[in-house]
Ligand code: PEP
């Protein structure tokens with residue numbers, strides 16, 4: 195039995211057999227196979243070489259017309275490696291003699307060659323190392339890609355263990371069969387964690403060396419409440435966890451009982467609870483859990499599980515389906531937040547060096563106007579069906595907001611020309627998720643109807659800590675004094691300008707942060723559906739006066755450690771079962 199600690203990102207407990215997925219971008223763990231599988235693994239290698247040659251030949255043909263000589267040469271070099279029989283033989287020999295997986299043999303062989311090239315003094319040869327890494331990526335993507343599809347079609351229960359999962363992969367999981375997730379990479383607000391939470395799959399991320407510690411078929415316990423993964427537990431531990439699981443289900447049932455009750459503090463202050471969704475199908479669970487609307491619809495997920503861009507009609511259908519669930523209640527559609535860890539990098543030939551600081555989100559939309567207008571056109575068409583609102587993400591300055599609004603204005607004119615009805619008074623808001631936006635909230639407030647504080651990115655950009663990097667996950671905290679001060683500024687400026695303000699980052703669903711947010715003046719929170727009952731229970735157990743006191747105390751503290759332990763103690767007193 196091995197107990198491993200990670201970061202709890204999606205609550206619940208599950209026990210089951212694990213399925214290990216190798217990632218395409220990282221060191222592949224050396225996992226042994228049964229000698230009877232050697233033939234299958236060898237055949238997999240042959241197949242992916244064939245597929246890679248086909249893929250590259252096609253790309254080469256397309257590139258010849260567009261970009262000319264340079265790309266053509268690169269593809270020619272890659273093709274010559276892939277056609278080299280000795281390379282393939284080296285890989286298959288490794289599988290036969292060492293009984294390792296196809297992934298490991300491909301990765302190890304190619305990385306050894308790349309390392310050898312990199313050491314050569316001749317610049318021409320040392321630069322070839324990059325080509326070899328590229329080939330390794332391509333082959334691994336093809337090897338792992340097949341397995342990913344297998345996972346989407348899985349027909350028996352499993353716990354997924356991986357070095358890293360993309361938001362797209364996680365979104366394709368079938369909740370009926372995938373019972374838990376453990377990854378080596380990631381942090382509390384990485385998009386994979388967010389999707390797991392929305393789907394209600396218990397998950398723990400940032401578990402060191404997790405892929406090296408398990409073999410396919412091992413029994414694994416995922417404790418998504420405490421951030422623990424137990425590999426091959428003994429009988430006593432299994433028994434103890436079965437009891438925990440029962441307790442947790444009982445808590446969920448008890449919380450279901452307050453579904454119809456309002457999220458109102460003991461002294462009668464009403465708080466509005468919205469849901470965050472990634473797909474229209476999730477709208478029903480928001481309603482079931484007592485959500486009063488959608489505070490954040492991450493519409494970019496429409497792009498993530500497919501190879502082509504969605505059509506305007508597909509956008510429209512997704513939005514009208516969501517509005518139909520909520521009728522006249524608010525549904526805030528965030529325009530696509532592509533880039534960074536979502537979608538665009540895997541489609542670029544050369545990846546951006548710092549994608550989270552790169553062509554992401556509204557910046558990407560403003561440089562891809564056809565795509566942006568397609569989405570806005572669909573949103574506006576759907577705007578007559580209910581209380582649809584538009585939210586622009588990652589705004590960093592007023593100019594960007596004005597540009598986005600201008601594009602929206604153009605789309606409205608097009609609709610006028612086409613004689614298509616739309617809501618001329620649609621509410622337009624922005625996410626406050628950069629320090630720049632927070633510090634200039636008073637200026638931005640003049641041109642919007644609402645702010646939604648995206649604490650996930652606000653924390654990342656304020657503290658200069660990558661939200662998905664497990665190496666710095668202990669430095670990532672939304673209750674750092676710097677982040678809290680920015681949140682306070684935004685709330686104060688919003689109140690002064692009479693602009694609505696809510697929080698839709700993961701902080702809104704953290705039991706320990708709720709009192710602080712209420713004390714800072716927030717009256718609207720948006721979160722993953724499964725978290726709504728627990729947060730409502732906390733709101734119903736406190737008074738605003740108590741929350742104000744908590745906020746005053748926290749603002750007087752100067753360390754994150756002190757603040758988080760103070761907030762945890764305060765929340766634990768109210769809802770001990772959640773901790
Ligand atoms: C945020 O940044 O807080 C947010 C809600 O947006 P996302 O998590 O999709 O980046």
Ligand code: MG
Pocket residue numbers: 587627648650651
């Ligand atoms: Mg964000």
